[in-house]
Amino acid sequence: MTDRKKETELLIEPHGKLIYLNFGEIWRYKDLLEMYIKRDIVTFYKQTILGPIWFFIQPIFTTIVFMFVFGGLAKIPTDGIPQPLFYLAGITLWNYFSESLTKTSDTFLTNQAIFGKVYFPRLIAPLSVTITGLIKMMIQFLVFVIVYIYFVAKGTHVGLNIYALLFPVLIFILASLTLGFGIIISSLTTKYRDLKFLITFAIQLWMYATPVIYPLSVMSGSKKYMWLIQANPLTSVMETFKYGFLGQGTFSWLALGYSFLFSVIILLVGIIIFNRVERSFMDVI
């Protein structure tokens, strides 16, 4: 018996550990993770004329529509921030969250063919979606930066400040939330499909409970709904982003700390549930 074989001795048993996150194994499959990400990004614009430009078109047009509907018709204030910047900031972050969440929550259903044939750490699939989304968001963030520079050049006061450095933390919170919620939902949908229907419109409604199209300051008047918006872990992410880059909005360490803690807990719960389901989901899906 060679040493290598001993090293790779493998036990297959009915039940695994409660929290079993084999980072070593995921690391061994890092090339697969990379391939998955590459595949998702490359195939996104295969056989299109505009190619990668599609990454930009969506946020730009959404912003224009938002400016017309929410800014023009509904006259929702933007805390004095130029409308394009205000909506772009919200859309960039929100799109990442909603797109990645929708996709990760489908992990088991979309990958069932491949999961049924070969073994690899299942977490690779939702992880790759989250990272792909992150890359797309960074590309769309470029649009924000370009528009930002345009306004600065025009002499508009935009109030960039030190809190903009919290951007990586915001990304971590967003990514953990999408991954966490995504794998919880995908784990539950393997058996109970009801959640699949719920998630599509829940995400739509969720947007209105998040300061995407309105600043938090507008809502501070209405005591009735304020608790809901404050309980929403995305609220402080949005507000911190706008506060750091645009100098307007509400910032509090407490709210950000709450969001951070919330996202970590969701991620842990997600991993526990995912681990339980991934071992046997083929039998119930």
Added chain:
Amino acid sequence: MSDFAIKFENISKQYQLGSIGTGTLSHDLKRWWTIHVRGQEDPYLKIGQVNEQSDKSSDGIVWALRDINLEVKDGEVLGIIGKNGAGKSTLLKILSRVTTPTTGRITARGRIASLLEVGTGFHPEMTGRENIFMNGSIMGMTKAEIRSKFDEIVDFAGVAKYIDTPVKRYSSGMTVRLGFAIAAHLEPEILVVDEVLAVGDAEFQKKAIGKMQDVSQSGGRTVLFVSHNMNAVRTLCSKGIVLKSGQVIFEGNTDDAINQYINVNTLQTAEIINSISYLNHEIKIDSVTINGASSNYLHLDGDSTNLQVVIEGSVATEKVLTLEVEIFDVNNNRVAFYGPGMVNGILKRYSPGRFVVNEKILIPRNLAGGIYSLDINLTHPYVAYYMKASRCVQMEYIGYQFASGHNDYKLRGYYILDSAE
């Protein structure tokens, strides 16, 4: 110290029949209640029955595998045979960690790669080149490993010209060949193969079997091979097991396992008459016997012998009926044909009422020994088929005796030729 590569201990797998959804929540709650609150054993582990697919199950729970205990030695090529639903694929799925066993434990030494279906994870929009990397990584290869084998893979699959074309433009044969080529160039210690040889043309199948032989012989790697192609099992495997209804009913050398499997299959339906399908409603068969027996298993001792086929029944209108018997080997290759109506133009007319077809067929002494299956048909040649009974009899033919006394089932061709002098 034993040098096993894989050890199965009491492996069982339970499946729930019927649709999952309604009722699962209540099952789940009941299970949770008994295990976690009352501290008892899982109530659903006790019930369930042997997986006999033709029977109706009463409680909706079935054992796809039951108490499998097996040791596969290092470097062994194990053939797993059994009819559909015997649990072969479930066993491989558990081993390749696609699903988990309900009870028991498997210890495996070495990297396991499974070839459950080739081309898994091919993305139609990506080129052959991109897909090789994608598929290779899914199978657990690193990028560096794939790069070093890339040319070999492309060469083996024979798709060099199309390597930068999206896979959606490939023919199905090309896709399969590429998939197999990737899988065949993996270098795991344990390789799990399920029915991949059923695809591709004859030339490719030969290539694939050759590759698998290389893998098992030179590399000293352990291979688990599932197939319905008995020739492939015979060529590749050093040992065989037969599964039936989730249990191992035979373990031993490959030839014995194949014979055992064929016998098991034979004893399924007992009467020839049960496999008749009518193609005309004006005919009815009352009995079919071969050499006086109505059972569907036939043992012919010695060489050069006769088959006496007697079919009794009735016809509603006047019919021309001639007997046809077709002989197939275990791989479903057509070996021989008997049909005096078509061959010699001997047509017998039967008037309405009872009829008896009684013919004696000579099985020549130079037909090689082995296990054959028969089709029995009644037909008016070139006009109509009245009745067909496909694969209705398994015939074990001892056949031509070698001078050494051997007459084993290893096919040395269908006919043993005699000297002309």
